[in-house]
Amino acid sequence: MHLSNLWYLIVALFWVGFFVLEGFDFGVGMLHAFVGKTDVERRVAVNSIGPFWDGNEVWLIVGGAAIFAAFPGWYATMFSTFYLPLVVVLVALIVRGVSFEFHRKVADARWRAVWRWSLTIGSALIPLLLGTALGDLLHGLPIDKAHNYTGSFFGLLVPFGLFTGITLTVVCLFLGSTYLTLKTTDELHDRISHLSGRIGWAAAVLVWIFVTWAHIGLGKGFVPNPLDAVAVMAAFAAAWLAVVEEEGWAFSAACLTIASAVGSIFFDLYPHVMVSTTSAAYTLTVANTASPSYTLTVMTVVAVVFFPVVLVYQAWNFWVFRSRIRSPRVGASTSSTDAGEAMTASPAGGGQRPSDGK
Amino acid sequence: MTTDLARWQFATTSIYHFLFIPVTIGLAFLVALLQTTWYRNDNPMYRRLTRFFGTLLLINVAVGVVTGMVQEFQFGMNWSVYSRVVGNVFGGPLAMEGLLAFFLESTFLGLWIFGWDRLPKKVHLACIWLVAGATMLSAAFIMAANSWMQHPVGYVMNARHQPVLTDIWALFTNPVFLWGYVHVLLASLVTGALVMLAVSAWQIRKEREVEAFRRTAVISMIVLLPTVVLALFVGSELGVIEGTYQPMKIAAAEAQWNTCTHCSFSAFQIGSGENDQSPTQIFSIPGLLSVLATNHLNGEVKGLNQLQAEDVKKYGPGNYIPNVFIQYWSMRVMAYLAALVTAFSLWGVWLLRRRKLERAKWFLRIAPWVVVAPFLMNTAGWMLTESGRQPWIVQGLMKTANAASPNVTSTDLWISLVVFVLLYIALGAADGYLMIHYGRKHLASDTEEEDHRPEDGEQPSTDRSERHEDDRLPALVY
Numbered sequence: 001m002h003l004s005n006l007w008y009l010i011v012a013l014f015w016v017g018f019f020v021l022e023g024f025d026f027g028v029g030m031l032h033a034f035v036g037k038t039d040v041e042r043r044v045a046v047n048s049i050g051p052f053w054d055g056n057e058v059w060l061i062v063g064g065a066a067i068f069a070a071f072p073g074w075y076a077t078m079f080s081t082f083y084l085p086l087v088v089v090l091v092a093l094i095v096r097g098v099s100f101e102f103h104r105k106v107a108d109a110r111w112r113a114v115w116r117w118s119l120t121i122g123s124a125l126i127p128l129l130l131g132t133a134l135g136d137l138l139h140g141l142p143i144d145k146a147h148n149y150t151g152s153f154f155g156l157l158v159p160f161g162l163f164t165g166i167t168l169t170v171v172c173l174f175l176g177s178t179y180l181t182l183k184t185t186d187e188l189h190d191r192i193s194h195l196s197g198r199i200g201w202a203a204a205v206l207v208w209i210f211v212t213w214a215h216i217g218l219g220k221g222f223v224p225n226p227l228d229a230v231a232v233m234a235a236f237a238a239a240w241l242a243v244v245e246e247e248g249w250a251f252s253a254a255c256l257t258i259a260s261a262v263g264s265i266f267f268d269l270y271p272h273v274m275v276s277t278t279s280a281a282y283t284l285t286v287a288n289t290a291s292p293s294y295t296l297t298v299m300t301v302v303a304v305v306f307f308p309v310v311l312v313y314q315a316w317n318f319w320v321f322r323s324r325i326r327s328p329r330v331g332a333s334t335s336s337t338d339a340g341e342a343m344t345a346s347p348a349g350g351g352q353r354p355s356d357g358k
Numbered sequence: 359m360t361t362d363l364a365r366w367q368f369a370t371t372s373i374y375h376f377l378f379i380p381v382t383i384g385l386a387f388l389v390a391l392l393q394t395t396w397y398r399n400d401n402p403m404y405r406r407l408t409r410f411f412g413t414l415l416l417i418n419v420a421v422g423v424v425t426g427m428v429q430e431f432q433f434g435m436n437w438s439v440y441s442r443v444v445g446n447v448f449g450g451p452l453a454m455e456g457l458l459a460f461f462l463e464s465t466f467l468g469l470w471i472f473g474w475d476r477l478p479k480k481v482h483l484a485c486i487w488l489v490a491g492a493t494m495l496s497a498a499f500i501m502a503a504n505s506w507m508q509h510p511v512g513y514v515m516n517a518r519h520q521p522v523l524t525d526i527w528a529l530f531t532n533p534v535f536l537w538g539y540v541h542v543l544l545a546s547l548v549t550g551a552l553v554m555l556a557v558s559a560w561q562i563r564k565e566r567e568v569e570a571f572r573r574t575a576v577i578s579m580i581v582l583l584p585t586v587v588l589a590l591f592v593g594s595e596l597g598v599i600e601g602t603y604q605p606m607k608i609a610a611a612e613a614q615w616n617t618c619t620h621c622s623f624s625a626f627q628i629g630s631g632e633n634d635q636s637p638t639q640i641f642s643i644p645g646l647l648s649v650l651a652t653n654h655l656n657g658e659v660k661g662l663n664q665l666q667a668e669d670v671k672k673y674g675p676g677n678y679i680p681n682v683f684i685q686y687w688s689m690r691v692m693a694y695l696a697a698l699v700t701a702f703s704l705w706g707v708w709l710l711r712r713r714k715l716e717r718a719k720w721f722l723r724i725a726p727w728v729v730v731a732p733f734l735m736n737t738a739g740w741m742l743t744e745s746g747r748q749p750w751i752v753q754g755l756m757k758t759a760n761a762a763s764p765n766v767t768s769t770d771l772w773i774s775l776v777v778f779v780l781l782y783i784a785l786g787a788a789d790g791y792l793m794i795h796y797g798r799k800h801l802a803s804d805t806e807e808e809d810h811r812p813e814d815g816e817q818p819s820t821d822r823s824e825r826h827e828d829d830r831l832p833a834l835v836y
Contacts, residue, residue, distance in 0.1 A: 051468035054423065058464050061430055062456035068434065069453035072445020079434025079441075080763035086435055087774045091781055094424040098785065101420035105792050148438075148765040291446035291523075292516075298526045302454055310461045317465050320476055 003300060004290035007070035008273070010303060012266035014063035015134075019127070019168065019262045020175075020255050021056035025049040027176015029096065029123025030169075033116050035180070035195065041188045042116065044325050046100065048183035051321045053100065055314055057093070060130075069299055073147060073289030074273045078133070081141065081149035081274075085129045085156060092129075096122030127172045128165040132156070134265050135164025139218060140275030143282050147289075150278065160213060164265070167206040171235070171258045174203040178242055178251040185326050193245055200239030200250070207235040207261055220268055227264035231257055361762045363771035364436040367778065369744070371428050373737050374782050378422035378789075380736055383497060383543070384550015385415040386490040390483075391577060397483050403570050406801050411554060411574070412470075412486075417792045419467065421785055428778070430456075436771075440751055440761035447513055447523040448503050455499035463492035497542055498530075505535035507752050508743065509603040521755060534603065537596040538743075544589035545739065548699065549732035551582035555706070557797040559725030567801045568716055575706075575715060583703045590696050593739075594650060600743070601651045601659075604753055606669075606678060607746030608651050609662045610685035616661035621647035627686070676757075677749065684745045691738040695731045702728055 028049045036042030049056075068075040079086060095118035103115035139160045142150045149155075177196035184192060211228040214220060224232075238253030269275075273289055276282035290296065389411050396404030430452065433441045441449075469477065470485040477485070506512075512528025513521040529535065558575040562568050601608035614621060625641035648657040662679050669678035702724070709715045715722075751758040 047472075051472040054464035054468055055461065058456060058460045061427060061460055062453065064430060064434075065449065065453040065456045068441065068445050069449030072449055073442050075434045075445060075449070076438035076442035076763075079431060080436075080438035080766055083435050083763070083766050083770050084773065086431055087777060090428050090431060091777060093427055094781065094785070097424035097427075098420045098788075101416055102788060102792065105417070105796070146764075147442075148763075150765065153770075291449070295446040295450055295523045298523075299450060299453060302457065306457050310457065310465075314461070314465055317469055320469065321472060 003293060003296040004070070004286050005271075006300065007066070007290065007296055008266075008270060008286045011063060011066050011070065012263065014059055014066055015266065016259050016262045018056070018059035018063055019172070020259050021059055022053070023127070023168075023172040023258050024175045024179040024251075024255075025053040025056055026123040026127050026169075026172040027174065028180055029119045029176070030173050031176050031180065031192070031195075033120040035188065035192050039112070043104065044184060044188060045180060046103070046119070048180060048325055050100065051317060054097075055317060057097070066299075070291055070296060071273060071286070071289040072291060074284055077143065077147045077149065077274055077284055077289075078137070081143075082129075082133050082136075082156060084153050085133060089126055089129050092122035092125040095119075096126070123172075124169060127169045130165075131168035132158075132161040132165035134168075134262070135161035137274050138164075138214065138265055138269050140277040140283075142278045143274065143276035143284070144278060145282055147282065147284055160217065163210060163213065167203075167210040168258070168261065170199070170206050171203045171254070171261060174199045174238070174242075175251075175254040175258055178238070178247065178254045181242075181245075181247045182251055183324050185324055193242075193247075196250070197239070197243035200235075200242040200254075203254075203257070204232075204235035204239045207257060208232050210261065211264070214264070214268060218268075225264055225267050227260045227267050231260035231264055234260060360766065360768050360771055361759055363768055363775060364762045364766070365758065367771065367775045368432060368436065370775070371425065371432065371778055371782070372744075373740060374786075375422070375425040375429055376736055376740060377733055378418050378425065379493075379497070380542075380546035380549035380732065381418045381553055382415065382422045383490075383493045383546035384548070385411065385418065385553060386486070386493050386550075387547060388550050388554050388577065388581065389415050390486045390490045391581075392574070393483055393486050397479060403573075406803075407570055407574055410799070410801055411557075413796050414553070414557070414793060416471065417789060417796065421789050423464070425782075425785075435774075436763055436766060437751070437761050438763035438765075440756065443520050443756065444752060447506060447510075447521055447529075450523065450526065451499040451503040451506075451529060455496050459492045459496035459499060463489055463496065466492065494543060497546070498539055501539040501542055502529045502532070502535050505529070505532045505538055507750075508538075508600065508747060509534040510752055510755055521752075533599050534596075537592060537599055541589060541592045541596050541739075544585045544592060545732070545736055547581055547585040548589055549736065551578040551585065552699070552729050552732050554578040555582065556726040556729035559722045560798065561801075562716055563719070563722040570801055572716060576710060579703060579706045579710060582699075583707055586696060586700050586703055590693075590700065593692070593696070597650055598653055600746075604746060605660050606662065606665050606680060607685065607743070609660060609665055610680045610682045610746060611689040611742060612647050612651070612659070613682050613686045614647065614659055614661050615663055617658065617664045618661065619648065619658045620645050620656045621651070621659045623647040623650065626690075673754070680746050680748045684741055688738040688742040688745070692735045692742065695735045695738075699728065699731050699735075 028045055032042050032045035036045050064075070064079075067078070095115075099115035099119040099122070103112060103119070106112075133156075136156060136158050139158050141158070142155065144150050174196070177192055177199055180192045181189060181196055211224060211232055215224055215228065234253045234256040238250050238257055241250035241253055271286045272283050273286060274284040276284070291299075389408055392404055392411060393408040395401075396408055433448075433452075466485045466488040470482065470489060473482050473485060506529055509532060510521065511532050512523060512525035514524050516522045554574055555578040558571040558578060561571040562575065597608060597611075609615075612621070612623065613627065622639075622642040622644045623646035624639035625643065627639045645655045647659055648655055651657060651659045662682070666678055670676065705721060706715070706725075709718045709721055747753060749757050749759065751761045
């Protein structure tokens with residue numbers, strides 16, 4: 001196997017990893033403003049991803065940088081093509097990223113509202129736009145001989161791309177809800193659990209349409225690729241598991257859903273990396289965008305040596321913070337309007353909590 | 359037009375990003391030092407100080423991290439021709455930075471923030487050192503990539519006249535990288551130390567916890583004095599090295615239009631416009647320029663006019679002279695401020711030796727303002743090195759004018775530039791507000807800092823100690 005194919009696999013792995021890991025924290029980000037009735041509940045939801053979100057986001061950065069190093073031609077075309085959407089993605093990443101740190105630093109309702117909505121909206125926009133971009137790669141865009149995009153901003157809003165974005169966003173939402181059912185207790189837990197079952201069915205239906213559209217609509221034939229089949233089955237299984245409150249299994253199945261849905265995009269795309277609708281001859285491929293073999297060899301050595309280490313310490317991070325987060329007892333705070341006080345109210349036992357499912 | 363806008367955007371976002379990075383690198387190191395002291399002597403005061411400065415560190419890291427992503431994306435968004443042509447060389451260190459440094463930094467930062475009550479003391483201490491190390495490692499990769507643009511090494515040109523990487527080690531043994539990296543690390547430690555000193559001085563002057571903040575003042579001065587002196591020497595040596603590979607950069611920094619030996623250094627000059635070849639020089643110091651540029655009193659420094667003629671012969675017609683005004687003044691802003699900071703830190707050390715620091719009104723009053731200096735120096739340093747590379751994006755290999763994305767329109771660029779500038783102003787205001795607010799906060803008291811590690815891996819009991827300090831919540835609810 002030529003190293004460029006291995007690197008295509010590695011790039012795909014990073015994007016799949018990004019959508020699984022940051023997927024659940026996007027979901028939590030979108031949900032926290034709605035499922036949390038008080039500042040404390042919202043804080044519990046946000047803290048469930050507190051130790052992880054930053055490390056999860058690095059999967060995107062490395063996914064992008066891996067494309068840069070291994071497929072400079074692909075990186076150049078893709079990032080310049082999606083110029084304005086990426087500006088929005090960056091703005092969303094910025095406001096969302098600082099919100100984790102800034103939010104609780106000032107006990108003022110307006111200040112907190114700004115960062116709460118930064119996190120909520122940012123968490124929705126990123127998967128929506130990146131998902132749209134992935135869909136566009138597969139659908140194809142007008143790209144000329146010099147591998148430059150020739151359309152306008154509106155040309156990027158391809159229906160299939162948008163649908164991919166919406167699907168992935170809803171799957172992230174569902175993933176986040178299953179994650180939260182594993183990390184919360186009491187009323188907050190029950191509220192999320194109820195919601196999770198409903199979102200699950202919507203996600204499953206969207207995944208099913210997405211797969212069908214990708215195959216029949218884009219002329220990939222009637223036989224779904226194995227990942228597509230897995231995605232649909234996992235999506236419906238996850239929805240059902242969420243309804244019957246098999247929380248650990250529902251979360252696992254939701255992870256599998258998003259992994260196989262994103263994976264299937266890369267599966268269908270190969271050996272292309274960006275399809276040109278102008279002429280098949282101008283399509284960017286693994287072969288015509290890859291770095292020379294020396295660069296790929298160096299990068300392979302680096303990845304083989306260091307990536308397993310990364311996996312080990314990221315896994316350890318998840319292990320350290322594996323338990324549920326208890327809400328501080330809400331009753332302990334007399335004034336629910338004073339967010340600052342409620343946040344710092346002495347949290348006692350936290351009442352009953354369901355047995356640890358994880 | 360689009361190239362100019364793309365340059366403006368890159369310059370703006372990079373300069374902004376680098377306001378936060380040196381604070382992160384410097385403060386992470388200093389916070390790790392504080393926590394190590396606490397680990398060793400078990401004095402709760404150091405734990406309180408670790409948390410206090412840790413909060414300032416985290417406020418900075420938040421902005422540093424997110425603005426870094428803009429840089430990472432921008433190569434492809436704005437400089438697609440550049441990315442396509444040199445990605446096989448330049449992309450490598452960036453991918454390594456992500457894999458080796460960003461994962462480390464982000465994961466262990468999460469563990470450090472939330473791990474106060476969850477992790478054994480020793481492991482928790484290791485987390486902050488890994489974060490500090492990762493920030494420095496990250497700078498190494500980005501400096502290796504940047505140094506390649508200043509002095510490309512380890513490649514051959516292929517048939518299509520594009521550089522192809524042949525030796526990755528050459529990027530990490532590049533003299534511009536080695537000296538530039540050390541210079542950046544020293545500058546970061548200077549920045550971090552001055553931030554810590556500014557906060558400590560303000561707190562001492564307000565007579566709050568004088569004993570505690572006197573110690574951080576001492577620690578920051580112990581770090582500050584050697585690093586600022588070393589930064590001056592390393593920076594000067596870096597100038598000699600860059601002068602070898604980028605003679606234009608140094609000639610422009612001295613506004614030296616014609617070749618000279620035993621060249622004098624002008625402290626100030628008037629009328630030093632971009633194309634003014636005979637400005638009025640004030641305070642000329644004979645021979646100093648030769649020493650700075652070549653390490654020899656009688657060394658020859660080539661003039662801009664001669665270098666221009668050479669470059670035209672070598673690369674064809676064009677203007678190869680960087681912006682002389684920017685070069686001349688950014689060099690001086692950096693050097694003069696460094697001299698002032700050196701004098702300031704000598705003053706501080708003298709006060710310490712005389713045991714008069716707590717009562718030295720003027721010193722304590724000035725220290726919070728000195729913190730502005732490192733930011734100006736860092737910015738000037740980058741302007742010197744990046745503007746001095748022009749008109750090249752990769753010295754001698756590729757011009758900036760040929761590197762921008764052809765399909766990105768000036769409308770696109772105006773939108774993104776305005777969006778980033780507005781967002782960065784808002785972010786800067788929020789960050790500045792928080793830094794000042796938290797820098798002026800009272801040090802959390804001892805009772806709030808009681809250790810309450812959970813028994814047998816269960817939830818920590820959270821009924822104490824969370825009464826006042828909002829930012830302690832994360833560690834407790836886990």
